[in-house]
Amino acid sequence: MNQHPLKLPVIIDLQPEPEEQLLRLPSWMKYLFLVLYLCALVGLGLLLKESVGFFRLYQAKVQATRIAEQTTHQIAGLNQQLSDYRTTQRNYEIFKSRQRQIARPGPLLNWLPVLVGKVQRAHTLTIQQANDRVQARLTIEKPINDQVTGSPKPPQDYQLISAGEETPKYNELPANQKPNLNNEFTALAIQLKRP
Amino acid sequence: MRTSSFKAQAAAITGILFLATLTVAPWVAGSHILKPRAEQWRQIIQRKDELLIQKSNLESEIQAYQNMAEKKDVNDRFHKNIEQTSIDALQGFINNGKYSIYNFKTTQLPDTKEVRFSFVAPYNTLGQMLTDLWNTFQFLEVSSLVMKPSPNKPDEDVVATLSVKLPN
Numbered sequence: 001m002n003q004h005p006l007k008l009p010v011i012i013d014l015q016p017e018p019e020e021q022l023l024r025l026p027s028w029m030k031y032l033f034l035v036l037y038l039c040a041l042v043g044l045g046l047l048l049k050e051s052v053g054f055f056r057l058y059q060a061k062v063q064a065t066r067i068a069e070q071t072t073h074q075i076a077g078l079n080q081q082l083s084d085y086r087t088t089q090r091n092y093e094i095f096k097s098r099q100r101q102i103a104r105p106g107p108l109l110n111w112l113p114v115l116v117g118k119v120q121r122a123h124t125l126t127i128q129q130a131n132d133r134v135q136a137r138l139t140i141e142k143p144i145n146d147q148v149t150g151s152p153k154p155p156q157d158y159q160l161i162s163a164g165e166e167t168p169k170y171n172e173l174p175a176n177q178k179p180n181l182n183n184e185f186t187a188l189a190i191q192l193k194r195p
Numbered sequence: 196m197r198t199s200s201f202k203a204q205a206a207a208i209t210g211i212l213f214l215a216t217l218t219v220a221p222w223v224a225g226s227h228i229l230k231p232r233a234e235q236w237r238q239i240i241q242r243k244d245e246l247l248i249q250k251s252n253l254e255s256e257i258q259a260y261q262n263m264a265e266k267k268d269v270n271d272r273f274h275k276n277i278e279q280t281s282i283d284a285l286q287g288f289i290n291n292g293k294y295s296i297y298n299f300k301t302t303q304l305p306d307t308k309e310v311r312f313s314f315v316a317p318y319n320t321l322g323q324m325l326t327d328l329w330n331t332f333q334f335l336e337v338s339s340l341v342m343k344p345s346p347n348k349p350d351e352d353v354v355a356t357l358s359v360k361l362p363n
Contacts, residue, residue, distance in 0.1 A: 032211060040218045047221040054229055061236035064243035071246040078253040085260040092266040095273040102336050104329050109322070109340075128339040175346050 103129035103194075108136060111155035115188060119143055123185070124172040134158070134192040139172040144184050154192055161191040273333070277362045280332045282310055285359070288331060289314065294324045298354075308363070309338060313356040315345050321355055334362040 105127045115138060116122050124139040140148060154160040168187040179185060282303065289312060290299045296316040303310050316324065321342070329335065338358040345352035 029207065029211070033214070036211070036214045036218055040214070043218055043221050047225065050225060050229070054233060057233055057236055061239050064236075064240040068239070068243040068246055071243070071250050075246065075250050075253060078250065078257060082253060082257055085257060085263050088263055088267045088270060089260060091270045095270060099273070099333055102334060104337055105340050106326070106329060109325075123344055125342040126339065127337075127341075129337060172343075174344060174349065 103134070105129065105134075107155045107157065108134065108192075112136065112138060115148070115152055115190075116140060117142070117146060117148075119146060120148075123174055124168075126172075132194040133161075134194070136190045136192065137172075138188045138190075139168045139185060140188060141179050141183050141185055143182055148186060148188050152190070157194060158192040159195055161193050163188070163190045165189075276332065277334050280335055280362050282361070285310065285312070285328075285332065285335075288328060289324065294320050296320065296324070308361040309358055310361065311356060311358045313354070315352050315354050317352055321353055325357075336360040336362070 108127055112122075112125060120140045120142040122138055122140055124137075126135075126137040128135045142148065148165055152160070152163055166187045166189045168185045172187060173185055282301065286301055290296065294316065296314040299312070299314040301310065301312055325340075329337075336359060338360055339356075340358070341356040343354045344350070345354050
């Protein structure tokens, strides 16, 4: 028997066995990748949240800048107005105080007639004012037996310091006129003070 | 063989470091860039709040002042009144024919702001004139007033000497 030698089919491997070793990472590295991936996800989430807050803060900052500019202008105007008001108020108080302090003998002129009796006759009337002091002097022709008001009641807003009779000065007497026999001249000197 | 394995592991470690950098980068950016900026912006917002409080306080203080327009008007009138109080104005006021006075004389005391007016007038006229004078010249200070019966008409007329200080 002619035996034919059997030939095995030839298998041609088109992808030859690599000559070099395949890349094989250590097994623990896959857990590391997993952890890093999770961290990256959480981080991105948190970053997104912070970004929203940051954007809102930015909007608030823009608004605050605008409001601050307007308010600064308004404050400057209000300060000016306040300064004007203070000046006006101070001047007003100074004027009113000065107006009140100015001595005017009006109340005294209304008051002096009560010092003169019915049978008396007033001649010279002098009112002198200096600061808060007032000197009033009244020359009267009166009957010898008559009395001038001793301690008169002072006018409103005045305090009586002293009051008394004095001898009249020459220039206080009526010129070329003498009192009759039953009369005499006397001067009533009064010192007053404004409180 | 050993060299290629070493290269592969080095590449893997580089990749890991790259990924780690990517993970950490947002946190680094947040802490080094965003937070300082946010702090700056918060200060701006805080400054705005302070300004608003300051404005509110100023408005309250301004509202405490009342009738300022009227007071300003009165101040102007007071100032004008002081400026108009002069010897000429006083002479013109007393001796303008409105009041029946005669023997009018003006004496200005040297080196002072004091002026003396003397005149003869009926009692009632004198009282009216003095009242009008004080109402018109509100800052005129009367130093002294001397009244004596007129020698010619002692029961009707009075010789008055009025010393006044002009306002500064």
